[in-house]
Amino acid sequence: xxxxxxxxVNAAIxxxxxxxxxxxxxxxxxxLNIAQLSTQSQSSQSPQEFLANAVxxxxxxxxxxxxxxxxxxxxELVGLSVNSINAQASAKVLDTANDSIGTILDILA
Numbered sequence: 373x374x375x376x377x378x379x380x381v382n383a384a385i386x387x388x389x390x391x392x393x394x395x396x397x398x399x400x401x402x403x404l405n406i407a408q409l410s411t412q413s414q415s416s417q418s419p420q421e422f423l424a425n426a427v428x429x430x431x432x433x434x435x436x437x438x439x440x441x442x443x444x445x446x447x448e449l450v451g452l453s454v455n456s457i458n459a460q461a462s463a464k465v466l467d468t469a470n471d472s473i474g475t476i477l478d479i480l481a
Contacts, residue, residue, distance in 0.1 A: 381476075384469035391462030398455035405448045 381469050381472050384465055384472070388462045388465035388469060391465065392459055395455045395459035395462060399452060399459070402448045402451040402455060406445060406452075409445050409448065
């Protein structure tokens, strides 16, 4: 039984690059959404009004037992974290494929 290393390594490289690309796009989108949310929340409120609204928001969040509605800053921060982990995983795939190619070249040399 022979294993086709060429197609396996090529697939790993393509999947690693695709994963990095998707993670990068996700990170950019999450960062953009966070920036938009932060500019929307800034207004001409007095400090007391701002703090009162912040307290109301925090109390409302604490009362919820379900995850927050999609589109909130919490979900965007989670998205940043998930995409960062995906980027790290994809980079490890590329590192492993690179190491495999190096090993194959050493064996063939």
